[in-house]
Amino acid sequence: MTARAPVRLLRSLLPAFSLALVVAAIAWLNPRAMSYFGFNLMLSLALPIALATVAQMFVIAGSELDLSIGSFISFCGCVVATWLDQSPLLGAAILLGGVLVYAGVGALIHLRNLPSIVVTLGMSFVWQGLAILVLPRPGGAAPDWLQTLMSSKPPFLPLPVIGSLLLALVCHLLLMRTGYGAVLRGAGGNATAIGRTGWSLLKVKMALFALAGLFGVLSSLALIGISTSADPNIGSNYSLLSIAGVILGGGEFVGGVVSPVGAVIGGLTLTLAASPLLTFLHIPPDWQIGANGALLILVLAARARFSRPEAA
Amino acid sequence: MTAAGSDSVSLSGIEKRYGAARALDGVDFAIGRGERVGLIGHNGAGKSTLMQILAGAVTADAGRISVADEALDDYSSRRARQHGIRCVFQELSLCPNLTVAENVRIFHPALRGFGGQKKAARLIGEMLDGIFPGHGISPGDLVRDLAIGKRQMVEVARAFTVVAEPLRLVILDEPTSSLDAQASAQLLTHMRRAADAGLGLILISHVLAEVLGHVDRIVVMRDGKVAAAGPVQDFDRRKLVRAMGGEEMPPGQRSSGQRLREGAVCVKARPGRRGGAKELVAHQGEIVGLAGLAGHGQTALLRQVFEASSHGTTFRSRPAAFVAGDRQTDGVFPRWSIAENITIRSLKNLRRGGLVSPGREKALAASWKDRMRIRTPEMKNSILSLSGGNQQKALFARALASEAPIILMDDPMRGVDIATRQDVYALIRSEAAAGRCFLWYTTETDELLHCDHVYVFHAGAIVADLAGADVSEEKIIHLSFQEPA
Numbered sequence: 001m002t003a004r005a006p007v008r009l010l011r012s013l014l015p016a017f018s019l020a021l022v023v024a025a026i027a028w029l030n031p032r033a034m035s036y037f038g039f040n041l042m043l044s045l046a047l048p049i050a051l052a053t054v055a056q057m058f059v060i061a062g063s064e065l066d067l068s069i070g071s072f073i074s075f076c077g078c079v080v081a082t083w084l085d086q087s088p089l090l091g092a093a094i095l096l097g098g099v100l101v102y103a104g105v106g107a108l109i110h111l112r113n114l115p116s117i118v119v120t121l122g123m124s125f126v127w128q129g130l131a132i133l134v135l136p137r138p139g140g141a142a143p144d145w146l147q148t149l150m151s152s153k154p155p156f157l158p159l160p161v162i163g164s165l166l167l168a169l170v171c172h173l174l175l176m177r178t179g180y181g182a183v184l185r186g187a188g189g190n191a192t193a194i195g196r197t198g199w200s201l202l203k204v205k206m207a208l209f210a211l212a213g214l215f216g217v218l219s220s221l222a223l224i225g226i227s228t229s230a231d232p233n234i235g236s237n238y239s240l241l242s243i244a245g246v247i248l249g250g251g252e253f254v255g256g257v258v259s260p261v262g263a264v265i266g267g268l269t270l271t272l273a274a275s276p277l278l279t280f281l282h283i284p285p286d287w288q289i290g291a292n293g294a295l296l297i298l299v300l301a302a303r304a305r306f307s308r309p310e311a312a
Numbered sequence: 313m314t315a316a317g318s319d320s321v322s323l324s325g326i327e328k329r330y331g332a333a334r335a336l337d338g339v340d341f342a343i344g345r346g347e348r349v350g351l352i353g354h355n356g357a358g359k360s361t362l363m364q365i366l367a368g369a370v371t372a373d374a375g376r377i378s379v380a381d382e383a384l385d386d387y388s389s390r391r392a393r394q395h396g397i398r399c400v401f402q403e404l405s406l407c408p409n410l411t412v413a414e415n416v417r418i419f420h421p422a423l424r425g426f427g428g429q430k431k432a433a434r435l436i437g438e439m440l441d442g443i444f445p446g447h448g449i450s451p452g453d454l455v456r457d458l459a460i461g462k463r464q465m466v467e468v469a470r471a472f473t474v475v476a477e478p479l480r481l482v483i484l485d486e487p488t489s490s491l492d493a494q495a496s497a498q499l500l501t502h503m504r505r506a507a508d509a510g511l512g513l514i515l516i517s518h519v520l521a522e523v524l525g526h527v528d529r530i531v532v533m534r535d536g537k538v539a540a541a542g543p544v545q546d547f548d549r550r551k552l553v554r555a556m557g558g559e560e561m562p563p564g565q566r567s568s569g570q571r572l573r574e575g576a577v578c579v580k581a582r583p584g585r586r587g588g589a590k591e592l593v594a595h596q597g598e599i600v601g602l603a604g605l606a607g608h609g610q611t612a613l614l615r616q617v618f619e620a621s622s623h624g625t626t627f628r629s630r631p632a633a634f635v636a637g638d639r640q641t642d643g644v645f646p647r648w649s650i651a652e653n654i655t656i657r658s659l660k661n662l663r664r665g666g667l668v669s670p671g672r673e674k675a676l677a678a679s680w681k682d683r684m685r686i687r688t689p690e691m692k693n694s695i696l697s698l699s700g701g702n703q704q705k706a707l708f709a710r711a712l713a714s715e716a717p718i719i720l721m722d723d724p725m726r727g728v729d730i731a732t733r734q735d736v737y738a739l740i741r742s743e744a745a746a747g748r749c750f751l752w753y754t755t756e757t758d759e760l761l762h763c764d765h766v767y768v769f770h771a772g773a774i775v776a777d778l779a780g781a782d783v784s785e786e787k788i789i790h791l792s793f794q795e796p797a
Contacts, residue, residue: 178424185407186418
């Protein structure tokens, strides 16, 4: 055990280390970015991405994958910028309905033993279509309270930082410290074992997908609050970004290995590595997406170096 | 049935079919409080299926289950738990991604809230200390970081923990198969204590001495039926083997002509890291045993040899085939058929014009079905349709069907019954005579008597090299506990 502990510690610190590295690189390139205002600007999109990453994390905790979270966020965003603004009750009901549909997708995947990638890919087209129906062209307006909330400037720490800390704490307690949280993760590791102890695997899968839906809704609220209006494609790249965030945060595709704190850190790393770092590096915008991908591969390769299970 | 008091758990007329195969054919079984029952039989005799029905994991097609004279309908694993019936399954049922304490938590829904973690840690820590003193497991360890023997200890200890639900009966399905001699003895001692405290215990094991020495009553199963039952005093080894329908065979037949150190050297290896000075040497045509307590570097050495052979850096770099002991992690491809699981190692030789020939693949699988006596109607069936022992036979077939001159065996006889073992032993001897070289790590001392040379491991190093007639149980046990010189 003594030999194992440091490797495990290293493994769990790696996401934080890669975030620190990105922040250090930015600080070195542009020291003036290291301020309340600088972080507020650089991290402006961090909260929606972190929330989407957490949503994806719940699905990955059950050894499944959700390719529809991006278009679900687009759809919810369109609802937020239209109905939630004009008739809040109806808007809230539709968002709640979205969460229930997510739980239903979880049930379908479990009952019919379907591959989640296929089902959620199908659902992504459904959500995309609905988003275009709700808001055929960019527009709408975020409810005032949401705009006020997302543009608020709390003392000492910028909102995205406070929000991320809170998010990481809540999800950590929920998934890592409660008994049912252990069951949810356990189902991703050895579903048969969970079933044999008398837990309902159907409920587990529904709970995981419902949580994903809930955090998808929260992500869309944060996103629309920041951008103040919606667009039916607003969240389209969140599906893959959220998966990358989970993996960056120490999660694994199968086996129920996830970390809420890691997922939030992964989301933040992605946000910072995306545009601020590359802009400061004077990489032309045309090359930024490619450079972003290369950076991602680099970090993941470093992670694989440490997370290889040792021989027994 | 004897000892079927009013406070007993009983099964009557249990039937179960899997497709065309009849797994259980009207079985009656009962166990009272404070009683230890040994359940034995060949692989596929129906023991595990019967116990899975009792634990509620599998539903019977017909029959009745009752606890304390109350018939239970709508039986499920939840109902079984409510009545205090628990099972340590043969296939490990821990979640590898969770810690030891979390695995206890999911087992006891009553451990809720934020304090549950600490309670679970204390509970399992105390139970492990009670059953396996000196276990070296911390409740915060991730299960996937533990070696298979330690995982088994956790699983056994977990079954004995009590929170809110009662505990009446614990079923132990091959609990000692992955434990070394010391931990097995600790568990068997604990069984006596538990029975004295009023618990019913069912022990399934292929190690007959273990059953004969540590239960009150024996039930022998054969082809889905109870073949014999009675108090343990009525049985001896010979009777048990006959009741199971096996051939009488003296244990541990020594390989006939001792061909010591004659053939060309095939393997030369030194345990890594804290390896010490002693080297393991295996010649062509030899069966070399790796002994010592579980987890003292034997598996690591086998892997080392395998790595070296596959990277072509060993001694003359000859290919090696590996027979895994932890078949769930290292062995079977769970989604593949039995035939595919066997032929995967030999696809190179099954090619015709650059493509794998389905005909030759089928023929190879069929020939090994006969040689290993794999019990299945169809080699196309999923590997998971086989019982644990038969899956292991398929893994043996995979290695032996290949052209590899070196066969590495990582305690491969876990959960394999006596008749099959005798077949496999004979096969190993004939393959060795034909020039193959076997490195055989085993936790069972009986098996070492088949070896031409035995290397005893302690703390990652080789502490002794016993040849031929020097191999004896006392010597190996003595050396296993000794520090390297």
